[in-house]
Amino acid sequence: MNSPSSPSPEPMLVVEDLRVSFPNRDGGRTEAVRGVSFMLGRERLGIVGESGSGKSQTGRAILGLTAPEGRVTAKRLEFNGVDLLHCTSRQRRELRGGRIAMVLQDPKFSLNPVMTIGDQIVETLRAHTRIAARDARASAIAALESVQIDDPERVCKLYPHEVSGGMGQRAMIAMMLIANPDLLIADEPTSALDVTVQLQVLAVLDALVVQRGMGLIFVSHDLRLVSTFCDRILVMYAGQMVEQVEAGRLADATHPYTRGLMNCLPKLGEDRHPLPTLDRRPEWAL
Amino acid sequence: MNPRGVSTVNPRGAGIEAQHLRVSFGGFVAVADTSLFVAAGESFGIVGESGSGKSTVLRAICGLVPIGSGTVRLVRGAAGDGVGANGVPMPLPGTKPFRRLVQMVFQDPYGSLHPRQTVDRILAEPLAIHDVDDAETRIERALDEVGLGTGFRFRYPHQLSGGQRQRIAVARALILEPQILLLDEPTSSLDASVQAEVLNLLEELRRRRGLTFIMVSHDLAVVTHMCERLMVMQRGETVELISSADLALSRVTHDYTRSLMEASTGFRRARARESR
Numbered sequence: 001m002n003s004p005s006s007p008s009p010e011p012m013l014v015v016e017d018l019r020v021s022f023p024n025r026d027g028g029r030t031e032a033v034r035g036v037s038f039m040l041g042r043e044r045l046g047i048v049g050e051s052g053s054g055k056s057q058t059g060r061a062i063l064g065l066t067a068p069e070g071r072v073t074a075k076r077l078e079f080n081g082v083d084l085l086h087c088t089s090r091q092r093r094e095l096r097g098g099r100i101a102m103v104l105q106d107p108k109f110s111l112n113p114v115m116t117i118g119d120q121i122v123e124t125l126r127a128h129t130r131i132a133a134r135d136a137r138a139s140a141i142a143a144l145e146s147v148q149i150d151d152p153e154r155v156c157k158l159y160p161h162e163v164s165g166g167m168g169q170r171a172m173i174a175m176m177l178i179a180n181p182d183l184l185i186a187d188e189p190t191s192a193l194d195v196t197v198q199l200q201v202l203a204v205l206d207a208l209v210v211q212r213g214m215g216l217i218f219v220s221h222d223l224r225l226v227s228t229f230c231d232r233i234l235v236m237y238a239g240q241m242v243e244q245v246e247a248g249r250l251a252d253a254t255h256p257y258t259r260g261l262m263n264c265l266p267k268l269g270e271d272r273h274p275l276p277t278l279d280r281r282p283e284w285a286l
Numbered sequence: 287m288n289p290r291g292v293s294t295v296n297p298r299g300a301g302i303e304a305q306h307l308r309v310s311f312g313g314f315v316a317v318a319d320t321s322l323f324v325a326a327g328e329s330f331g332i333v334g335e336s337g338s339g340k341s342t343v344l345r346a347i348c349g350l351v352p353i354g355s356g357t358v359r360l361v362r363g364a365a366g367d368g369v370g371a372n373g374v375p376m377p378l379p380g381t382k383p384f385r386r387l388v389q390m391v392f393q394d395p396y397g398s399l400h401p402r403q404t405v406d407r408i409l410a411e412p413l414a415i416h417d418v419d420d421a422e423t424r425i426e427r428a429l430d431e432v433g434l435g436t437g438f439r440f441r442y443p444h445q446l447s448g449g450q451r452q453r454i455a456v457a458r459a460l461i462l463e464p465q466i467l468l469l470d471e472p473t474s475s476l477d478a479s480v481q482a483e484v485l486n487l488l489e490e491l492r493r494r495r496g497l498t499f500i501m502v503s504h505d506l507a508v509v510t511h512m513c514e515r516l517m518v519m520q521r522g523e524t525v526e527l528i529s530s531a532d533l534a535l536s537r538v539t540h541d542y543t544r545s546l547m548e549a550s551t552g553f554r555r556a557r558a559r560e561s562r
Contacts, residue, residue, distance in 0.1 A: 050477040051448070165336070194335040194504060195549035202553050221477060228552030264482035266511035268550065269534035274486040275511070278479035 011039035012183060012215050013062065016076035020057045023069055032057045032070075034239040040183070044209060044216045046230035046247065048223050050261075054239040055219045059185045062217070063102050064092050079183065098128040101176035105188040107168030111160040117144075118156030121175045128179040143174040147204045166197035170204060177208060183215045191220065202229055223250075223261055235261075238285035257284055296327030296496035300360045300376065300387055300465035302347060307356040309339070309346050316342045318522045319356075326362065326465070329492065329499040331509035331516035331530075333546065339522040340502045341393075344468045347500070348390050349380055360387065360466075386416050389459035393471040395451035399443040405429070405454055406439045412462050428457040432487060449480035453487065460491065467492075469501040473508065485512060506550045510534055518543045 020033040033054040038045070049055040061072045064084065077084045079100065082091065104110035112120055121140035125131060131139070137156075144152035147170040160168055169189060176184060186205065190198040206229070209216050220226050226233055227250045235243040235258045243255040253259055260278040302324050309317040317339040324330040332340040345351045347358050360376035377383035392398035399408055409428055413421045426436050432453040443451055452472060459467060472488065473481040489512065492499055503509045509516050510530040518526040518540065526540040538544050 196545055199549050199553060224552050261478055264479050266507045268507050268510055275482040277482045
């Protein structure tokens with residue numbers, strides 16, 4: 001169970017030379033993602049980088065959630081054989097939320113504040129399947145139960161502001177998983193949570209990925225967390241992939257950026273004053 | 287106590303003592319009966335989850351939230367009496383001299399700087415409030431000290447990166463030459479590499495000026511890196527007082543501290559299965 005991923009012969013997701021650009025003030029375009037390529041099977045892939053490295057934009061481009069002024073190009077962007085860049089918006093809508101789902105960073109801002117949690121889950125479900133209202137309700141409760149929420153019937157009736165951050169995040173995961181997607185993109189799903197709650201949410205996510213055999217793209221700035229949770233890690237810097245490593249072999253990472261990023265974290269039981277800092281080389285961004 | 291803690295005591299600096307601090311909002315008790323003593327020149331950490339009351343303790347010390355009961359006072363040197371140099375008593379909480387000695391750096395540099403004021407104006411404001419002359423040279427010196435240089439003086443916060451903004455927030459706190467710096471998660475909204483830079487800057491400033499730190503964080507590794515002693519809080523109460531050296535050797539007594547320690551090592555599949 002520790003390493004369930006043997007990359008399947010036909011990858012679920014193929015990304016080749018993905019580029020995302022936005023107009024800048026000088027009338028030109030700034031490339032936020034510059035030529036990212038990877039394949040994903042039913043495994044846990046971590047994308048790590050600092051703010052501005054393009055990690056979130058990569059996740060959003062796969063789902064088609066790039067802001068309207070942004071331009072997405074790629075040599076290949078395929079999900080189970082469907083060309084995501086040239087399919088109809090109808091096809092895209094069916095995929096989005098149904099086959100590919102996304103968990104966002106902060107439950108405080110990404111849940112609908114004027115709808116109860118139960119209603120939001122039911123809405124997601126009914127958008128993707130034909131199901132009677134009463135059955136939908138029952139599945140919503142079952143979904144909340146599957147993310148380890150005690151007393152799901154009560155939580156169903158609560159509004160997002162009435163639940164804690166950890167519970168809100170679990171509710172969002174329940175909502176995203178109710179349509180049984182093949183691929184889950186989690187954009188910093190635990191960054192807004194406390195460390196102990198973080199682990200509970202990750203345990204829920206991990207169990208679901210293993211049970212359902214989903215693919216997971218885990219976008220995070222936290223190298224330590226990702227290295228303990230994912231099978232494989234992509235490290236991004238300035239819109240490019242600088243390194244791809246097996247999570248267990250992070251210590252053997254060769255790129256100076258990856259090594260610097262690991263090195264500058266304070267560790268329990270270590271006495272390093274001052275901390276080593278990252279010496280950013282201009283050639284990394286070329 | 288931890289030998290590192292004693293060696294850094296600054297006999298001329300100020301420390302802080304809080305006794306039986308209690309803060310409540312309406313019926314909700316955010317901090318229940320918390321006492322702490324931080325000697326001058328010492329660096330003291332407070333860790334806990336959100337809602338544990340760790341930030342509220344800082345806010346109560348600097349007067350941003352009203353104290354229900356209990357006392358806060360400044361103490362001089364390691365002796366911990368309330369009499370300052372030349373027999374002058376230390377300033378009382380709520381007074382202007384107290385506020386000049388006790389300054390705070392907030393968590394989110396994107397929210398704690400006025401978006402429509404230049405760096406120059408942000409740094410000039412505390413000087414104006416406390417009638418400090420020589421603003422010109424002080425602002426330039428403060429910018430120099432946090433490693434930004436005068437080129438940043440007439441920029442707006444949106445023209446700065448997160449790390450640069452937090453440096454401005456540190457400069458704003460230090461421009462009044464305080465003795466005590468209250469740090470409320472100073473690096474939690476920064477990237478790992480920028481965090482290292484800001485932590486190094488804070489340590490360097492503390493060493494140079496003999497400052498007293500009280501630092502709140504949810505990250506045990508950061509707190510043990512910065513502080514000699516720390517306090518673990520849960521639901522408004524102190525669960526454990528421990529030295530960083532003991533914590534690093536995992537000589538902890540309370541289960542909650544242990545679970546925080548385990549959580550800071552990252553995710554482990556076996557453990558996740560056990561807890562379910």
